[in-house]
Amino acid sequence: MFIDPLSPECWALEPILKKLRIEYGSYFSIKYVLSGRLANLNVSSKKNYECIAKVWEKTASRSGMSCDGSLWLENPVDAPYNVSLALKAAELQGRRAGIRFLRRMQEVLFLEKQNISDVAVLKECARSSGLDVEEFINDMHSESAAKAFQCDLQITTEMDVTEIPTLVFFNENVEDEGIKITGIYPYEVYVQILEEMLSVRPDKSSPPPLETFLKIFKFVASKEIAVVYNLPIAQIEKEMKKLLLKQVVEQIPAKYGTFWRYIDE
Secondary structure, three states: OEEOOOOHHHHHOHHHHHHHHHHHHHHOOOOOEEOOHHHHHOOOOHHHHHHHHHHHHHHHHHHOOOOOOOHHHHOOOOOHHHHHHHHHHHHOOOHHHHHHHHHHHHHHHHOOOOOOOOHHHHHHHHHHOOOOHHHHHHHHOOHHHHHHHHHHHHHHHHOOOOOOOEEEEOOOOOOOOOEEEEOOOOHHHHHHHHHHHHOOOOOOOOOOOHHHHHHHHOEEEHHHHHHHHOOOHHHHHHHHHHHHHOOOEEEEEOOOOEEEEEOOO
16 A cells, blocks of 8 residues: 555545455555655645645545644644654564554644654654654664665555555465555445455455444544444444443544544553
């Protein structure tokens, strides 16, 4: 999956990725490749910031995954290169660590409106995603992280990826061409591609009970739950309010929609 941590479109794909992982996770693994699209922008002009803010607002209202464009007018991300290096540094602590860290960065950026290119903010993201913070900071300034990022940029060029997010599906047969899919499509499209790639119909797993889901993912949008459980948002919010009364979750209001944080005992 070709991503940019600053891209609201990648954030908007999260509900679909969660559903894919839950229903067909045993059939695939995801490798994240940084496209560096925004890093190249070196977004420094005010006019540019205003454009990005508008795109964020539009994406959020369309996708139901909140992102607050006013960040770009109040506290813009002024060093995108740092964000890319940070993700590569996190991945040096393992694939799962990288995934947790990316998600945390997105939450801090889109919901908490923080400048995630600021080293102090990145440090806090590393701490809250359970990384070894000292190792993370050292790695961020290491050649390994810089090289890993360069390698990602090379793959992006070689595969002719020009839009974010782009997913490229490969099967075990190296000779076979990958299937490249750019942008966001209905969930069924991804399942169809999986079936084509596997050439058998994969067994679909059911989502776990709601409380188990919350315990696994810790912090989710109503939209994500709605997509995973195939239910209208209104019904999800009703269920979540029950869990709120039982003090299983706390409600985190966002500019668009609602997020829920699981309360660890």
